[in-house]
């Protein structure tokens with residue numbers, strides 16, 4: 001470079017071309033996020049940037065090359081947006097997906113329509129996405145975030161410590177296997193849990209996944225041959241912890257709405273078992289109410 005700052009418009013164009021060639025669906029958007037990250041500005045303020053100096057240009061081109069190798073955008077910038085929160089993410093933890101915001105919206109809608117205080121559990125919490133977003137959005141809510149993987153727990157604890165919870169709300173982290181009924185009963189104790197959210201590993205082992213998914217821990221993604229290996233043993237644990245009339249929402253693979261619905265119904269512990277779809281019409285999560293009997 002001749003000492004003349006590079007023009008963002010030119011750099012973004014060639015970065016987007018490189019990313020498109022490597023098969024990325026949103027090349028321009030990814031290029032903008034990477035440039036904003038490198039320059040330390042909000043993406044909306046990129047239009048105000050006149051030029052990129054030499055160190056900035058080197059860092060941007062390195063970041064674009066990493067993304068072209070299909071390293072997830074969130075690992076390169078170090079954060080993932082989920083609802084109203086930004087979570088620290090990186091190797092060892094599942095990157096929260098936008099589709100899980102449907103489950104968040106459902107949970108917040110129910111909690112917001114009943115008076116607190118609430119006790120909520122987020123099973124298979126990963127980075128803490130659901131737990132922290134709920135505690136941020138709903139006052140007077142104690143959220144117990146349960147995770148079994150050591151690396152994920154480190155990210156979860158960091159995110160929980162940095163959380164800006166709503167008044168009277170907090171996130172507590174527990175290291176536990178959500179399929180272990182005895183352990184979970186001890187964790188919850190005598191608390192009256194009114195809502196459970198769970199985004200467990202649910203992708204069937206033989207499903208085709210994109211290159212970025214290889215950067216998520218396999219334990220976070222795959223739920224055995226049928227995608228049900230965590231969901232099936234988790235359902236009786238949820239039945240045990242929920243108060244009568246309490247609600248559960250479980251995200252699942254788009255091929256497993258029927259078995260998840262059947263698993264909840266067959267347990268005999270739930271009513272109003274309802275499969276739910278996202279805006280694109282894909283089966284996304286199933287909700288149910290703990291029977292009062």
Ligand SMILES: C[S@@+](CC[C@H](N)C(=O)[O-])C[C@H]1O[C@@H](n2cnc3c(N)ncnc32)[C@H](O)[C@@H]1O
Nearest residue numbers: 094096124125126147148149177178199201220
């Ligand atoms: C699909 S990720 C979801 C993470 C987060 N809830 C989200 O929505 O982004 C599933 C998480 O469940 C954890 N996990 C898998 N099996 C588990 C088990 N038996 N008990 C507790 N956590 C488990 C994984 O380590 C991973 O963090």
